[in-house]
Amino acid sequence: MSTGVESWSAESIAKMDALYPFVGAEVIMTVIVVVVWLGWHIWQIKHENKTYDDQVAKLQGNLPKAVSGD
Amino acid sequence: MGYDMAVEVSALNEIFVEFYYWITVPLMFLIHIGFCLYEVSVSRVKNHMHTLMKNAMLIPVVTVTMFLFGFWIYFGLPKWPFGEVVGGTTALPWDLTMGSNFKDHIMGVFWAAFLLFSWTAASIVSGAVIERIRTGAFLIFAVLVGSITWMLAAAWGWSASGWMVTDWGYHDAYASGVIHGICGGAALGILTVLGPRIGKFAPDGTPRDIPPHNPWFAVIGLFIIYTGFWGFYAACNVPIIEFNGLWTATTIYGTPTTLSTITFNFLMSLSGGLLAGYMLSKGDSFWTFSGGLGGIIAASAGNDLYHPLQAFLIGIAGVWVAYKLHYWVERKFKIDDAVGAIAVHGYAGSFGVIIAGFMLWGYPAVADGSVTITPWGQIGGAIIMFVVLGFIPTYIVARILKAMDVLRIPHEVELAGLDYFEEQTMASDGQVIVDAELAEANK
Numbered sequence: 168m169s170t171g172v173e174s175w176s177a178e179s180i181a182k183m184d185a186l187y188p189f190v191g192a193e194v195i196m197t198v199i200v201v202v203v204w205l206g207w208h209i210w211q212i213k214h215e216n217k218t219y220d221d222q223v224a225k226l227q228g229n230l231p232k233a234v235s236g237d
Numbered sequence: 238m239g240y241d242m243a244v245e246v247s248a249l250n251e252i253f254v255e256f257y258y259w260i261t262v263p264l265m266f267l268i269h270i271g272f273c274l275y276e277v278s279v280s281r282v283k284n285h286m287h288t289l290m291k292n293a294m295l296i297p298v299v300t301v302t303m304f305l306f307g308f309w310i311y312f313g314l315p316k317w318p319f320g321e322v323v324g325g326t327t328a329l330p331w332d333l334t335m336g337s338n339f340k341d342h343i344m345g346v347f348w349a350a351f352l353l354f355s356w357t358a359a360s361i362v363s364g365a366v367i368e369r370i371r372t373g374a375f376l377i378f379a380v381l382v383g384s385i386t387w388m389l390a391a392a393w394g395w396s397a398s399g400w401m402v403t404d405w406g407y408h409d410a411y412a413s414g415v416i417h418g419i420c421g422g423a424a425l426g427i428l429t430v431l432g433p434r435i436g437k438f439a440p441d442g443t444p445r446d447i448p449p450h451n452p453w454f455a456v457i458g459l460f461i462i463y464t465g466f467w468g469f470y471a472a473c474n475v476p477i478i479e480f481n482g483l484w485t486a487t488t489i490y491g492t493p494t495t496l497s498t499i500t501f502n503f504l505m506s507l508s509g510g511l512l513a514g515y516m517l518s519k520g521d522s523f524w525t526f527s528g529g530l531g532g533i534i535a536a537s538a539g540n541d542l543y544h545p546l547q548a549f550l551i552g553i554a555g556v557w558v559a560y561k562l563h564y565w566v567e568r569k570f571k572i573d574d575a576v577g578a579i580a581v582h583g584y585a586g587s588f589g590v591i592i593a594g595f596m597l598w599g600y601p602a603v604a605d606g607s608v609t610i611t612p613w614g615q616i617g618g619a620i621i622m623f624v625v626l627g628f629i630p631t632y633i634v635a636r637i638l639k640a641m642d643v644l645r646i647p648h649e650v651e652l653a654g655l656d657y658f659e660e661q662t663m664a665s666d667g668q669v670i671v672d673a674e675l676a677e678a679n680k
Contacts, residue, residue, distance in 0.1 A: 180339065183339045183340075184333055184338050184339055184340040184341075185333050185336060185337065185338050185339075186336075186337035186338060186339060187336050187337050190333075193330060193331030193332075193336075194331050196330075197305065197330040197331055200301065200304075200305065200330075201305060204298070204301050204302065204305070207298075208298070208373065208376065208377070211372070211373050211376070212371075212373035212643060215371055215372055215373045216373075216643065219371075219646060219647050219650055222647070222649070222650050222653075222657075222658055223647050223649050223650065225658070226649045226650070226653055227649075230649055230652060230653065233652070233653035233654075233657055234652050234653060
């Protein structure tokens with residue numbers, strides 16, 4: 168079993184290009200990272216919206232106190 | 238084994254070039270530290286942690302998108318939309334050079350140098366919109382400007398094969414327009430939709446000054462940006478290459494310059510900007526230090542070729558234009574640019590692009606001299622940068638985000654402060670610890 172490089176011999180190094188494991192899986196890795204990236208934005212926006220909704224509810228009736236820093 | 242001097246020299250040159258670009262990356266990291274310090278110091282105490290987090294989180298989203306598609310735009314779209322998409326798989330995430338690779342030692346370093354420009358681009362926009370934009374909305378703009386529009390600007394106008402260069406003779410050696418013009422326009426596009434901070438304008442429309450909560454740290458932030466700017470200038474050059482039989486540094490267009498030239502001109506334009514900022518603002522620290530930055534930005538388009546005294550005078554003139562325009566736009570259009578980013582980057586940068594067209598009129602824009610620098614090529618370039626790639630994309634996206642009600646923080650939260658609840662929690666937690674300590678002491 169090997170995920171990539173099997174030898175550091177002079178003969179192997181002369182032919183070597185990619186050093187990382189799972190060469191050939193780059194497109195699949197790209198798709199996974201795109202999903203993670205977009206998913207993070209969606210989560211962040213939902214989390215931020217909920218945070219502000221909660222804060223607005225807590226500030227009802229307390230806004231002058233909050234603005235004055237009490 | 239025989240000794241081949243040509244091979245040895247070639248290897249040494251390659252190692253020097255790799256290390257040269259690599260060292261620009263940590264230097265440019267200082268720009269982001271400076272921007273964070275500056276931006277947080279300008280915000281009011283009630284918003285400062287939110288301001289820091291907003292700017293810091295642009296790092297991961299811009300980095301990952303620069304890897305996924307941003308860097309490819311530079312190689313793939315220099316002729317688009319008027320010509321074909323080129324470059325094959327170069328800089329796509331699945332290209333073998335976009336990872337650890339024995340046959341390529343430099344791609345990651347180039348990517349990082351461009352990436353640090355991308356962080357700067359997003360960070361310029363970040364400062365203008367503080368204390369009222371939602372983090373989620375800002376991070377969308379960070380990706381738009383940092384990984385898309387500035388990369389398109391670089392492909393078109395900051396590459397020897399870009400259509401603005403080959404067709405118009407566009408010249409912008411240290412990115413007056415390609416980074417600063419576009420980011421100033423982008424900030425203006427967002428602010429036009431986002432609106433001013435509560436209290437910025439009196440009922441009769443008179444602008445009020447919202448002073449920085451820590452002016453001393455704000456100028457230290459600008460000092461750190463100056464320091465990082467050296468890395469930016471170095472990264473804009475090819476350090477050593479054979480040019481028509483002469484070994485020299487070149488610009489990104491492949492036209493000759495020297496390290497000496499940019500060192501002279503960086504310092505002289507900085508000094509011109511500082512003097513102008515001080516004089517215009519009657520010694521205000523914020524505008525004096527911003528003036529220094531604006532001076533460099535105004536001269537950057539032609540700092541590969543100017544005489545130091547020209548760079549000095551252009552620095553003065555650029556800051557004068559930026560300062561005057563800032564207050565005129567603020568009064569006339571009620572634009573609340575919290576850090577003066579549109580002025581220092583957008584107006585000074587656009588001025589710098591245009592003035593280079595007159596100063597360098599007739600100079601070859603590319604190494605083979607097939608096209609020359611002209612005022613109209615530069616004026617057209619300034620419009621492309623500030624308006625077409627700067628203002629319009631962010632204005633459209635801001636309108637969409639506003640319609641979705643995810644652009645601006647709620648009115649109540651803006652009044653209380655973005656850090657209000659965090660501070661309440663910290664105070665409460667702190668009191669619990671004090672009570673516990675008192676209980677322990679009274680045992």
